[in-house]
Amino acid sequence: xxxLHSMQSSGNSYKVRLxxxxxxxxxxxxxxxxxxxxxxxxxxxxxxxxxxxxxxELPGGRFLxxxxxxxxxxxxxxxxxxxxxxxxxxxxxxxxxxxxxxxxAIAAARFWLKLxxxxxxxxxxxVDRWMEEGYGAxxxxxxxxxxxxxxxxxxxxxxxIALYAHTHVAGEGEFDLATFPALNxxxxxxxxxxxxxxxxxxxxxxxxxxxxx
Numbered sequence: 001x002x003x004l005h006s007m008q009s010s011g012n013s014y015k016v017r018l019x020x021x022x023x024x025x026x027x028x029x030x031x032x033x034x035x036x037x038x039x040x041x042x043x044x045x046x047x048x049x050x051x052x053x054x055x056x057e058l059p060g061g062r063f064l065x066x067x068x069x070x071x072x073x074x075x076x077x078x079x080x081x082x083x084x085x086x087x088x089x090x091x092x093x094x095x096x097x098x099x100x101x102x103x104x105a106i107a108a109a110r111f112w113l114k115l116x117x118x119x120x121x122x123x124x125x126x127v128d129r130w131m132e133e134g135y136g137a138x139x140x141x142x143x144x145x146x147x148x149x150x151x152x153x154x155x156x157x158x159x160x161i162a163l164y165a166h167t168h169v170a171g172e173g174e175f176d177l178a179t180f181p182a183l184n185x186x187x188x189x190x191x192x193x194x195x196x197x198x199x200x201x202x203x204x205x206x207x208x209x210x211x212x213x
Contacts, residue, residue, distance in 0.1 A: 021195055
């Protein structure tokens with residue numbers, strides 16, 4: 001069975017939980033509290049030298065890190081990853097956008113302003129940059145979604161899952177989404193798609209499983 005090392009409040013970890021739920025794939029969940037340094041233990045660093053979650057542990061002892069790489073691997077052969085070459089490249093394009101232009105501002109603001117005690121004081125000089133870059137990414141998404149229901153081929157894909165994870169909680173990073181009607185309509189469509197679970201969801205098999213690292 002797949003084993004997912006994950007932090008419940010992490011948007012990157014949520015991406016993988018959401019995809020696994022949509023695919024109906026059974027998995028064990030191992031809680032890793034980054035705020036307590038559980039991702040920096042020698043045992044965890046042997047599994048992922050970067051010390052990040054999520055981390056997917058596959059049968060046979062292989063490990064796959066980086067949330068979007070995990071999405072790509074799990075979605076192979078499913079409708080959530082197109083087989084046609086150009087559409088597949090478009091999915092990758094938006095997943096690269098998410099990691100390069102979206103996540104570094106929107107997820108960072110949420111992490112430091114919402115999840116880390118005293119985070120605003122620690123990162124005061126970054127807040128204006130997060131706001132500028134984050135709103136820039138949201139405006140790009142708004143323009144794209146004004147003409148289509150989803151990011152690629154007018155159907156839900158892992159590009160949408162990758163971007164949804166941090167966008168739907170952007171308000172926790174002090175981003176105001178009220179002026180983004182197309183983006184809000186897209187958020188509602190993603191949430192209404194079959195198999196959707198919220199960020200607090202945990203698989204029944206993992207309710208009592210905790211990290212032993």
